[in-house]
Amino acid sequence: MIAPLFKFGYFGDEFSLIIAVLIGIGFGFFLERAGFGSSTKLAAQFYFYDMTVLKVMFTAIVTAMVGLLYFGWLGILDLTLVSVNQTYLVSQIVGGLILGVGFVIGGYCPGTSVVACATGKKDAMVFVLGVLFGIFVFGELYSYIFEPIMDLSAMGRVLLPDVLHLSYGLVVFLVVVMAIGAFILAEYVEKKLVLKKGK
Amino acid sequence: MIGKISLNKKLAALAILLGLIGILAGSPNESSAGKIDTNQLALEIANQSNIIKPTDLAKSMIDGSNTFRMVDLRNESDFTAGNIEGSENFPVAQINKSDLRRNEKILLYSNSEIETAQAWMLLKSKNYKSVYMLKGGWTGWQREVLGIAEGQTAASGSLFGSKTADETAVAPAPSDGIKLPPSMPAKSGKKKKEGC
Numbered sequence: 001m002i003a004p005l006f007k008f009g010y011f012g013d014e015f016s017l018i019i020a021v022l023i024g025i026g027f028g029f030f031l032e033r034a035g036f037g038s039s040t041k042l043a044a045q046f047y048f049y050d051m052t053v054l055k056v057m058f059t060a061i062v063t064a065m066v067g068l069l070y071f072g073w074l075g076i077l078d079l080t081l082v083s084v085n086q087t088y089l090v091s092q093i094v095g096g097l098i099l100g101v102g103f104v105i106g107g108y109c110p111g112t113s114v115v116a117c118a119t120g121k122k123d124a125m126v127f128v129l130g131v132l133f134g135i136f137v138f139g140e141l142y143s144y145i146f147e148p149i150m151d152l153s154a155m156g157r158v159l160l161p162d163v164l165h166l167s168y169g170l171v172v173f174l175v176v177v178m179a180i181g182a183f184i185l186a187e188y189v190e191k192k193l194v195l196k197k198g199k
Numbered sequence: 200m201i202g203k204i205s206l207n208k209k210l211a212a213l214a215i216l217l218g219l220i221g222i223l224a225g226s227p228n229e230s231s232a233g234k235i236d237t238n239q240l241a242l243e244i245a246n247q248s249n250i251i252k253p254t255d256l257a258k259s260m261i262d263g264s265n266t267f268r269m270v271d272l273r274n275e276s277d278f279t280a281g282n283i284e285g286s287e288n289f290p291v292a293q294i295n296k297s298d299l300r301r302n303e304k305i306l307l308y309s310n311s312e313i314e315t316a317q318a319w320m321l322l323k324s325k326n327y328k329s330v331y332m333l334k335g336g337w338t339g340w341q342r343e344v345l346g347i348a349e350g351q352t353a354a355s356g357s358l359f360g361s362k363t364a365d366e367t368a369v370a371p372a373p374s375d376g377i378k379l380p381p382s383m384p385a386k387s388g389k390k391k392k393e394g395c
Binding site: 069172180 | 214
């Protein structure tokens with residue numbers, strides 16, 4: 001057997017939905033356990049009091065990246081069949097900034113808002129309504145407004161090793177080093193700010 | 200000693216180590232090593248389920264149900280002289296560098312059935328899931344579908360197999376009476392949008 005299992009037809013659309021639900025529950029559970037069901041904890045990231053978001057995200061990136069590298073290398077996974085979202089550089093920078101502003105104001109990102117909803121947070125429920133409204137407007141206007149704009153900077157499937165002309169393994173190593181550097185910096189900043197607050 | 204180091208530091212060290220080995224490991228995409236499930240291969244060979252008859256292929260091309268990605272293993276000059284319409288040329292030495300995907304239905308043909316069978320084994324050992332061979336190869340296609348006897352050139356009267364042939368020419372009657380349309384509809388690639 002070789003992954004991605006769905007792409008090789010080991011199971012069909014229906015069963016993939018069941019798997020999606022299971023993975024989704026697992027994802028939500030661990031987000032909640034990491035403390036991401038609380039808007040105060042999430043918002044603290046932007047004031048550098050609590051760098052949990054950065055640490056969790058970078059840990060997830062490093063874990064998945066190392067896993068993909070070695071599974072690919074061992075022949076268990078065909079990396080060329082792993083879905084990679086297309087790159088739309090300008091649109092994604094603009095969209096990222098908008099999402100970031102929403103994150104700071106609302107205290108949630110789309111995924112964590114659903115997690116917080118599940119634990120009964122009212123602010124998160126309002127946030128989700130906003131997200132759904134945004135999705136609706138985006139979807140309705142997609143072909144009229146957003147698609148033409150997005151196409152301007154469409155770059156297709158872009159991977160760092162190709163762009164940087166480095167080997168895949170070297171990119172993995174550099175990202176690991178970057179992540180650990182970020183962890184050290186994050187801990188340092190957290191300590192400084194806690195001391196400043198006189199705690 | 201090791202017990203005194205925090206879990207975080209151990210994990211960080213592990214990540215660095217795996218990253219370092221990763222540099223040496225090389226590309227996860229270009230591994231030339233392969234592994235085979237010999238039982239499954241033996242079954243496929245015994246059932247001959249990996250062999251496609253030229254007439255079956257022609258029929259599926261006519262009714263538009265052909266889902267094979269057809270790969271011509273011959274050299275470039277043979278390929279340009281005449282090939283099965285819609286096929287791509289990957290001479291056998293370059294098959295490792297082809298952009299064939301492991302989940303595609305691939306149909307191999309060549310002048311030599313031995314070469315085709317070897318390429319089949321090569322792809323199967325690299326975990327390509329559905330690889331098939333055209334019975335009789337290019338000569339089988341010429342004989343059974345285009346109605347060209349061995350020795351004749353493909354360009355002599357084929358409208359279906361050879362791209363160099365005149366599209367309006369009338370094909371010699373195929374041996375089992377298959378009528379071939381002058382041009383095949385291009386295979387429309389179904390592409391699902393995916394993402395998170």
